[in-house]
Amino acid sequence: MVESKSISARIGRIVIHTIVITLGLICLLPLWNIVATSFSSSEAVTANAVGLIPVNFTTETYKMIMEDAQFWRSFGISVQRVFLSLIINMVLIVLMAYPLSKSTRVFKGRNIYMNLLIFSMLFSGGMIPTYLVVKNLNLLNTIWSLVLPGAVQVFSVILIMNFFIGVPKSLEEAAIMDGANPLQILVKVFIPISLPALATVALFSIVGNWNDFFSGLIYMTKVSNYPLMTYIQSLSINIEEMLKSGANANSLENMMEVSNKNLNAAKIVVSIIPLLVIYPLLQKYFIHGIVVGSVKE
Amino acid sequence: MKVQTAKTASWTNAKTRKQEKKWNTANSVYHLMMLPGMIFLLIFSYIPMFGIIMAFQDYIPAKGMLGSEFVGLEHFIYMFQLPDIGQVFRNTMVIAFGKILLGTFGAIIFSILLNEIRLKFLKKSIQTVVYLPHFLSWVVLAAVVVNMFSLDGIVNQILSFFGLENLNFLGSNSLFQPLLIGTDVWKEFGFNSIVYLAAITAVDPGLHEAASIDGANWWKRVWHITLPSMLPIILLLAILSLPNILNAGFDQVYNLYTPMVYETGDILDTYVYRIGLLGREYSFGTAVGIFKSIIGMILIISANEMAKKYTDRKLF
Structure with a gap:
């Protein structure tokens, strides 16, 4: 850069670096505080002594989690849900995206399907009718209530459809010459060359299902059936605030919740570990997905 | 429709007719591929849309949508x-x-x-x-x-x-x-x-x-x-x-x-x-x-x- 020699430009550079690094810290430190809290003693936490370094370092909270049956049951339900959703979502995405990527000349009726998909994005019956459908199918309190309502991810279908449209026609023609049927073409030609795009929508599915607490809240009537995020939500993280503001000030139960703050922090930390493990993939493919697939020309 | 097919057939040679047949089988395979997804879409997106009828009723779960009384707006x-x-x-x-x-x-x-x-x-x-x-x-x-x-x-x-x-x-x-x-x-x-x-x-x-x-x-x-x-x-x-x-x-x-x-x-x-x-x-x-x-x-x-x-x- 030409101007980097002048003093004012150098000061500007320092200011910009300071702002950007500060913003980075503002994103990181509140999360780090939760980690520090989870490794601190409950006395230190109640006394508000924990900043960025654990006070009275202890792994007691994590030992308690190890023995917490409900935590692991919910963890297991979430893992199960993520895998089932991933399989169903991906199968349906490729199965629908492939025919939809054909022109109406090749696939008669293509536009009818397309309009049905788009309309389902535009208009929805809303929370209550969907709840009643799930209820009437006797899916309440089953893992399927968390998986099936989100089986068709319309946005992902359209994203992959657009990707398939961009696949060179010659590849498909060559496969037809070799006598391949549509399913073989899909599996042997389209899927292998769309792996990055498919990874993107797979990650959409994983993150969405792992983070969702609301389906668990409305479709599960028993706490023992809660997926992890619903379980953590039910730990009443707001209780301390309510206590401070004077509501239920004398409730013994609330007092106990406050001293559980470090344990809850540890549960939160464990609940985000799976996301941190796949975070490098998220960064790589989400960004790809958001730039390439968000809108079409 | 029939006229069109006949007209098309009259000037297509054997090779393209064969291709046409292949497209037709492909067509039904395409419909089959859409089927599972469309069933889920029907159940979890379109059936709830009919739930909007409830908004014009005094919906009582025990009576269901057919039995509940209509109350208009x-x-x-x-x-x-x-x-x-x-x-x-x-x-x-x-x-x-x-x-x-x-x-x-x-x-x-x-x-x-x-x-x-x-x-x-x-x-x-x-x-x-x-x-x-x-x-x-x-x-x-x-x-x-x-x-x-x-x-x-x-x-x-x-x-x-x-x-x-x-x-x-x-x-x-x-x-x-x-x-x-x-x-x-x-x-x-x-x-x-x-x-x-x-x-x-x-x-x-x-x-x-x-x-x-x-x-x-x-x-x-x-x-x-x-x-x-x-x-x-x-x-x-x-x-x-x-x-x-x-x-x-x-x-x-x-x-x-x-x-x-x-x-x-x-x-x-x-x-x-x-x-x-x-x-x-x-x-x-x-x-x-x-x-x-x-x-x-x-x-x-x-x-x-x-x-x-x-x-x-x-x-x-």
Whole structure:
């Protein structure tokens, strides 16, 4: 850069670096505080002594989690849900995206399907009718209530459809010459060359299902059936605030919740570990997905 | 139709007829491929749409939709008479608009600043950190926010340090909306900056060099080169965010609000959940839900038309 020699430009550079690094810290430190809290003693936490370094370092909270049956049951339900959703979502995405990527000349009726998909994005019956459908199918309190309502991810279908449209026609023609049927073409030609795009929508599915607490809240009537995020939500993280503001000030139960703050922090930390493990993939493919697939020309 | 087929057949030779047959079998395979997905779509998207009938009934679960009594527009009339709904509607729009506006500004400014960081390692580290909150659930982030903003949280400790009065962010009706908007901007500014950063890096570096030689300082180059080059994408995203004006963020509000801040914190989605589902006012809840769905649909279609008109791009 030409101007980097002048003093004012150098000061500007320092200011910009300071702002950007500060913003980075503002994103990181509140999360780090939760980690520090989870490794601190409950006395230190109640006394508000924990900043960025654990006070009275202890792994007691994590030992308690190890023995917490409900935590692991919910963890297991979430893992199960993520895998089932991933399989169903991906199968349906490729199965629908492939025919939809054909022109109406090749696939008669293509536009009818397309309009049905788009309309389902535009208009929805809303929370209550969907709840009643799930209820009437006797899916309440089953893992399927968390998986099936989100089986068709319309946005992902359209994203992959657009990707398939961009696949060179010659590849498909060559496969037809070799006598391949549509399913073989899909599996042997389209899927292998769309792996990055498919990874993107797979990650959409994983993150969405792992983070969702609301389906668990409305479709599960028993706490023992809660997926992890619903379980953590039910730990009443707001209780301390309510206590401070004077509501239920004398409730013994609330007092106990406050001293559980470090344990809850540890549960939160464990609940985000799976996301941190796949975070490098998220960064790589989400960004790809958001730039390439968000809108079409 | 028959005439057409006959006509086509008359001038196609054997080879293309064979191909035609192949396409026809392909056609039925395509329909088969669509089938499983369409069944799920029918059950979980289209059947609930018929649920809107409930909004015109006094729905009683035991009697079902066929047995419940029709009451016409009663629930809609009731809805507009409730003082609640106006307040809830206003809250939804204010919170959503604040998030869109400040979120956009935040992301644009951050992307411009980030682009100035030359050190590869530093830039990558910053990006890694600022994208992180986007991937975390509001269940987790609400714990973080409560931790920060509670009466003895770090924010109030800082206020005390400067001799300022402590503020009850989570329990005050005047501070709750700014808190929702601020923490949402915090969660998303990094991730939203990705698109803007892509637009900035697409600018020809020659433009900047030429401007520098002509004596333009950093501010002038940002104002006259960087921002104009980002304008199309800013316009597009602004238009496309229009339908979100009724989505103020259920997950965030639900995880942060308490009865103390219902007055300014309650939004359409939390209202429907609380009154309709928890309070078992199925018909009334559905009526409010439909009201939202219809306005949302009108907004999406208008946004799509505007995008087509002004930016040559579209959603669908």
